[in-house]
Amino acid sequence: MSVVHHPDDETLAAFSAGALDLGQRIAVATHLTACAHCRDWVRAMERVGGALLAEAAPAALASDALDRTLARLDEPTPAVAARARTAKDLPSGLPRFVESYRFGGWRWVAPRVSLRPIVLPEASATRVFLLKAPAGVGLLRHDHTGPEMTCVLTGAFRHEGGRYGPGDFDFGDDTVNHEPRVEEGEDCVCLVAMQGDLRWSGWLGRLAQPFLRL
Ligand SMILES: [Zn+2]
Incomplete structure (x- = not known):
């Protein structure tokens, strides 16, 4: 890697x-x-x-x-870790220490993009979740109201900042407005730690805002 x-x-x-x-x-x-x-x-x-x-x-x-x-x-x-990973339907790039947390179910947050919350054992201003998008899919252009840390587990995406593959770390905040696109060939799963909300830009984003809640 x-x-x-x-x-x-x-x-x-x-x-x-x-x-x-x-x-x-x-x-x-x-x-x-x-x-x-x-x-x-x-x-x-x-x-x-x-x-x-x-x-x-x-x-x-x-x-x-x-x-x-x-x-x-x-x-x-x-062997125990592999069984636990399979039982919980978790992506292969997820570190073992994250597997010990409780996970919510997958839910759609945008067309073809799904999110799975990670339940933290203590109060945190930051929400943590897995975000999954299929190969070749683009996310709507968006910006952030708070800091967002993204770590790629499988697959890869690109935006104005470059290419992000497994292990890469992406930091976004309210100065960043980007339009990531998942590379062809493999679904992309990321671990995301986010404060605040995403704001979708453009007329399509504003139209879809009520339905695209992260
Ligand atoms: Zn590093």
């Missing part, structure tokens, strides 16, 4: 510092399971943070949060 698009340094630093809410942590950790480059970056940040903590309060040293998180993720054996 060759990852091209990464979270920016501020997002990784916020993850390292534990400053993201649960929904955003899940999106960044999903990228980290696919990206050795960002894992190294986060580990380096944790070492710096650990050194600072060690100076301030040796007892509070906790520089291995990422390793502990990833170790926890690997608890089920591969």
Whole structure:
């Protein structure tokens, strides 16, 4: 898997510092399971943070949060994990730690585009869901009222920012207005962590807005 698009340094630093809410942590950790480059970056940040903590309060040293998180993720054996994945009808690129959450059912949110909510065990300002669109489908041009983190699990899409394949991380906010299109050949499933709403643009989007709720 060759990852091209990464979270920016501020997002990784916020993850390292534990400053993201649960929904955003899940999106960044999903990228980290696919990206050795960002894992190294986060580990380096944790070492710096650990050194600072060690100076301030040796007892509070906790520089291995990422390793502990990833170790926890690997608890089920591969066979058990595969059975659980099949039973829950989950996409192949989903990290194991996400599989432990409860999932709602798939529902249509736009023609040929469906969404499956992930039920978080604690209150979070960020909603997390799987978004699935078949090969070759274009989403209506839209913008965001809040930050949106997208991590590709299977397939690929393109928009003005480039091509996003498995492991790639896309950040959108209220300055971004784009029109993604899924590549031919494979359905695209993404894990999305989103605050606020999507606003669909153009006359068709405005017409369809009441029906296209994310
Ligand atoms: Zn990365």
